[in-house]
Amino acid sequence: xxxxxxxxxxxxxxxxxxxxxxxxxxxxxxxxxxxxxxxxxxxxxxxxxxxxxxxxxxxxxxxxxxxxxxxxxxxxxxxxxxxxxxxxxxxxxxxxxxxxxxxxxxxxxxxxxxxxxxxxxxxxxxxxxxxxxxxxxxxxxxxxxxxxxxxxxxxxxxxxxxxxxxxxxxxxxxxxxxxxxxxxxxxxxxxxxxxxxxxxxxxxxxxxxxxxxxxxxxxxxxxxxxxxxxxxxxxxxxxxxxxxxxxxxxxxxxxxxxxxxxxxxxxxxxxxxxxxxxxxxxxxxxxxxxxxxxxxxxxxxxxxxxxxxxxxxxxxxxxxxxxxx
Amino acid sequence: xxxxxxxxxxxxxxxxxxxxxxxxxxxxxxxxxxxxxxxxxxxxxxxxxxxxxxxxxxxxxxxxxxxxxxxxxxxxxxxxxxxxxxxxxxxxxxxxxxxxxxxxxxxxxxxxxxxxxxxxxxxxxxxxxxxxxxxxxxxxxxxxxxxxxxxxxxxxxxxxxxxxxxxxxxxxxxxxxxxxxxxxxxxxxxxxxxxxxxxxxxxxxxxxxxxxxxxxxxxxxxxxxxxxxxxxxxxxxxxxxxxxxxxxxxxxxxxxxxxxxxxxxxxxxxxxxxxxxxxxxxxxxxxxxxxxxxxxxxxxxxxxxxxxxxxxxxxxxxxxxxxxx
DNA sequence: GTGAAAGCGCTAACAA
DNA sequence: TTGTTAGCGCTTTCAC
Numbered sequence: 001x002x003x004x005x006x007x008x009x010x011x012x013x014x015x016x017x018x019x020x021x022x023x024x025x026x027x028x029x030x031x032x033x034x035x036x037x038x039x040x041x042x043x044x045x046x047x048x049x050x051x052x053x054x055x056x057x058x059x060x061x062x063x064x065x066x067x068x069x070x071x072x073x074x075x076x077x078x079x080x081x082x083x084x085x086x087x088x089x090x091x092x093x094x095x096x097x098x099x100x101x102x103x104x105x106x107x108x109x110x111x112x113x114x115x116x117x118x119x120x121x122x123x124x125x126x127x128x129x130x131x132x133x134x135x136x137x138x139x140x141x142x143x144x145x146x147x148x149x150x151x152x153x154x155x156x157x158x159x160x161x162x163x164x165x166x167x168x169x170x171x172x173x174x175x176x177x178x179x180x181x182x183x184x185x186x187x188x189x190x191x192x193x194x195x196x197x198x199x200x201x202x203x204x205x206x207x208x209x210x211x212x213x214x215x216x217x218x219x220x221x222x223x224x225x226x227x228x229x230x231x232x233x234x235x236x237x238x239x240x241x242x243x244x245x246x247x248x249x250x251x252x253x254x255x256x257x258x259x260x261x262x263x264x265x266x267x268x269x270x271x272x273x274x275x276x277x278x279x280x281x282x283x284x285x286x287x288x289x290x291x292x293x294x295x296x297x298x299x300x301x302x303x304x305x306x307x308x309x310x311x312x313x314x315x316x317x318x319x320x321x322x323x324x325x
Numbered sequence: 326x327x328x329x330x331x332x333x334x335x336x337x338x339x340x341x342x343x344x345x346x347x348x349x350x351x352x353x354x355x356x357x358x359x360x361x362x363x364x365x366x367x368x369x370x371x372x373x374x375x376x377x378x379x380x381x382x383x384x385x386x387x388x389x390x391x392x393x394x395x396x397x398x399x400x401x402x403x404x405x406x407x408x409x410x411x412x413x414x415x416x417x418x419x420x421x422x423x424x425x426x427x428x429x430x431x432x433x434x435x436x437x438x439x440x441x442x443x444x445x446x447x448x449x450x451x452x453x454x455x456x457x458x459x460x461x462x463x464x465x466x467x468x469x470x471x472x473x474x475x476x477x478x479x480x481x482x483x484x485x486x487x488x489x490x491x492x493x494x495x496x497x498x499x500x501x502x503x504x505x506x507x508x509x510x511x512x513x514x515x516x517x518x519x520x521x522x523x524x525x526x527x528x529x530x531x532x533x534x535x536x537x538x539x540x541x542x543x544x545x546x547x548x549x550x551x552x553x554x555x556x557x558x559x560x561x562x563x564x565x566x567x568x569x570x571x572x573x574x575x576x577x578x579x580x581x582x583x584x585x586x587x588x589x590x591x592x593x594x595x596x597x598x599x600x601x602x603x604x605x606x607x608x609x610x611x612x613x614x615x616x617x618x619x620x621x622x623x624x625x626x627x628x629x630x631x632x633x634x635x636x637x638x639x640x641x642x643x644x645x646x647x648x649x650x
Numbered sequence: 651g652t653g654a655a656a657g658c659g660c661t662a663a664c665a666a
Numbered sequence: 667t668t669g670t671t672a673g674c675g676c677t678t679t680c681a682c
Binding site: 334335337338339342344345366367368369370371372373374375 | 658
């Protein structure tokens with residue numbers, strides 16, 4: 001290539017990267033040769049030399065059921081979009097909510113493959129991510145807060161939306177409000193439950209542990225927890241994640257329980273498919289696209305050398321009112 | 326690293342890759358040094374030297390609405406899973422159904438970044454992919470068939486499921502069956518419409534062009550096309566994609582049109598959220614995970630040197646019966 | 651304004 | 667059984 005244009009490889013490099021002055025004449029020769037040879041600079045060689053791959057990793061915890069994935073897929077979509085504008089590529093990897101798989105993938109990433117990592121950690125409570133991630137690239141945590149502040153972290157304050165939801169139900173006269181959630185002990189679940197309790201307390205309603213139903217976050221568990229709650233006479237239900245929201249809606253529809261007259265319901269996460277139910281579902285909406293966008297922006301700043309202290313960002317969730325409450 | 330273990334770099338390489346015999350003693354020294362230095366082989370250098378990155382690209386055409394993305398996200402998820410088992414990583418990229426964006430991303434991929442590409446092409450009818458893809462890596466096309474057979478291609482025979490669906494409606498006594506579809510001219514839409522026609526013909530029903538409604542694949546268009554069809558007196562509706570399925574269901578529910586008594590409906594794509602409607606929706610299910618899996622397997626075979634003639638694979642779609650027809 | 655040449659961290663042929 | 671060494675295709679310093 002260089003000899004085709006009759007210049008040195010250095011000049012070719014500088015023409016391509018616009019990294020020092022090159023005479024117009026010379027540029028033309030280079031461009032012509034590039035055209036003729038259909039030349040593509042080798043990005044691997046470039047990465048090796050410049051110690052920069054322009055690839056960032058995304059590690060998310062998807063599990064089998066499609067529904068629970070939408071949230072992370074939506075984030076991934078947002079991230080990819082913003083990243084491309086900055087000239088980066090995205091390696092997508094799935095930890096399957098399995099710590100071993102996750103740690104293993106981090107090791108793969110530790111081989112200089114990526115310039116940065118965005119991760120929704122499997123175990124944000126117990127596990128020490130410092131150990132593996134003490135690394136050569138910056139990291140941004142999303143959705144779940146690791147126990148040590150070792151990176152920028154972007155969370156959704158799902159408490160705010162949840163509080164609004166419960167408050168609304170209370171002011172509409174509901175006193176027995178059921179709360180359906182997946183396993184506690186992860187920050188997101190805990191936060192939503194705390195907001196539920198806070199709202200009850202602020203409105204002088206007693207907290208009844210019997211009305212808080214916990215089970216693995218599946219459609220069927222959503223169904224059966226709803227059945228239990230209906231039996232115990234609740235007039236309103238809050239479902240704290242999207243899969244269980246679906247199970248709850250399904251049970252109410254199947255039993256022809258009138259919504260919101262017999263039982264009001266507010267679900268979690270705002271997706272198109274919620275619009276098909278009658279009445280359409282009210283939900284707490286999480287700004288997933290914005291989360292992805294902010295995570296990318298923070299990451300790129302770090303890659304470019306930002307040394308400010310790490311921060312935790314919380315994006316507010318929002319109550320979207322439709323007909324179900 | 327090599328000097329730490331007091332061996333040559335070649336030996337280190339061979340220990341790591343198990344690529345020639347090394348004495349146990351030596352191995353131990355190397356492992357010890359690796360441990361002590363927390364050594365990670367540099368995958369970029371390895372890629373440069375071995376001309377293999379162990380990364381494959383996936384290029385899908387997502388658009389804004391979340392619903393239409395589920396199909397490709399589901400495929401991506403399947404691909405990633407299988408790929409990881411083979412020690413590959415996945416670069417995910419989105420063409421946004423925009424040919425220019427797609428061609429641009431292909432150029433990025435052409436810089437030796439990837440070992441292979443799985444692509445759901447934006448324009449499978451007009452555009453000539455040979456031009457850009459005459460490349461250094463094998464390609465597998467998915468979901469849409471390019472005009473020239475230049476790669477293995479994995480399609481879903483959505484005609485089979487569609488035919489079964491229409492046939493079922495006919496045998497249940499429906500004579501005026503509406504057909505809702507996104508823009509024609511892409512293989513998937515055309516195939517489904519052809520199956521609709523074929524079923525009518527085989528059961529000696531006239532084909533009425535008025536009952537075929539075409540519009541951009543959006544929720545709202547699904548709604549309005551359904552309204553038009555209901556006005557013209559159809560007793561059954563087939564929606565040929567997932568977004569418009571949702572719009573159709575929404576309209577019927579909103580108008581309190583009894584399903585399936587007044588209007589029977591069969592939709593497209595099988596997702597969890599279809600279970601929440603009452604009655605649950607019957608659909609034509611596309612084997613997206615299997616598609617991803619097969620695509621990966623074919624691609625890896627090509628990467629490993631398979632030279633057999635290119636083939637088109639068609640995975641059958643399947644009618645899933647629930648209560649809506 | 652441009653070129654020569656070192657070297658990024660590996661792999662693999664060749665040599666011993 | 668292991669070491670030496672030549673590159674992979676770039677970027678970048680230093681020199682002219």
